[in-house]
Amino acid sequence: MAKTDYKTIDEYHKVHPAEVQQRMQSIREIVHKVVPEAEEVISYQIPCFKYKGYLVYYSAASKHISLSNPWSAGLLKTFEKDLKGYKVSKSAIQFPNQDPLPLDLIKRIVAYRKKENEGKA
Template identity: 70%
Template sequence: MAKTDFKTIDEYHRTFPAEVQERMQQIRKVIKEVAPDAEEVISYQIPAFKYKGYLIYYSAYAKHISLASPWSEAFLKEFEPELKKLKVTKSAIQLPAKNELPLGLIKRMVSFRKKENDQKI
């Protein structure tokens, strides 16, 4: 991968085809709806949102978009039924490009992460 130095989420988005940009914009919009006070940042050269610590990251690839965060056991248990259909690691959830984005699920996940961050402080 070429060396990058993104300063904004918009810069990151512009490096992808229009259909991928649209998918990322949908995720960005959901995050801002759930956590309007979240700060948009670039971390690890991918889009991230900070709300009382890191809330969630996302990144695009040829065949999927990943949502990332160090998922808690409580998070993974809460969303276990929905996550069974997806590739999941301790820190990432892959949303296949061939499928419609599960915006309702993403909204619930961001809400859950926001509550987790609220409880840490």
Template identity: 65%
Template sequence: MDFLQWQKDFKTIAEYHGIFSHDVREKMQQIRKVVKGVAPEAKEVISYQIPAFKIGKKYLIYYSAYTKHISLSSPWSEAFRKKFASELKGLTVTKSAIQLPNKDELPLDLIKRIVAFRKWEIDQEQ
């Protein structure tokens, strides 16, 4: 599905979700629900052809689905990397993405804390 997602001009998160299998769609919907629970004021948008959430002009978090994983993306700060270092061990993590394998259950509590930390960072910048 990786290639197909770049072949469409998505207008909504629902449209993006719609190209994936039921299982992957359900996982993305869980992420969406967590974000809305932590940051109900966040606006849903499509950016770089993937789902994202904004608070004001700042991007809270992005997510995207691939054949073997779902990525949570943001330009992770040094403070973020330090705070979550031990919990992210064993996952593929870059400066801007965390890969959550599709074969595993989503770590919803961790995702909730990640979103809350990003929200806190945005609040500190305003």
């Protein structure tokens, strides 16, 4: 990827293969369904959504898509069983490109993050 000065999420998506674009678009749509008020931004040169602070980021790599944010201990504990089988760190969850995206899990994570940002989690 030669371009590294993205201004919009669309610009970020366009440099990736069509299948990866579709996977990222699925995450984008989930965020907007769960948090319609979310603002799209580019932060650290990757797609980010803000709602009462930073909500979630996502990014594409050659073999996976990462959903990221500095995850709280509560979030990691709440989704511990769901996240088995994925590479997880304190700030990222990797979803391998060879597997279908766990859309329901992503939806629940975004909803949890919304509650955290509202101070309700």
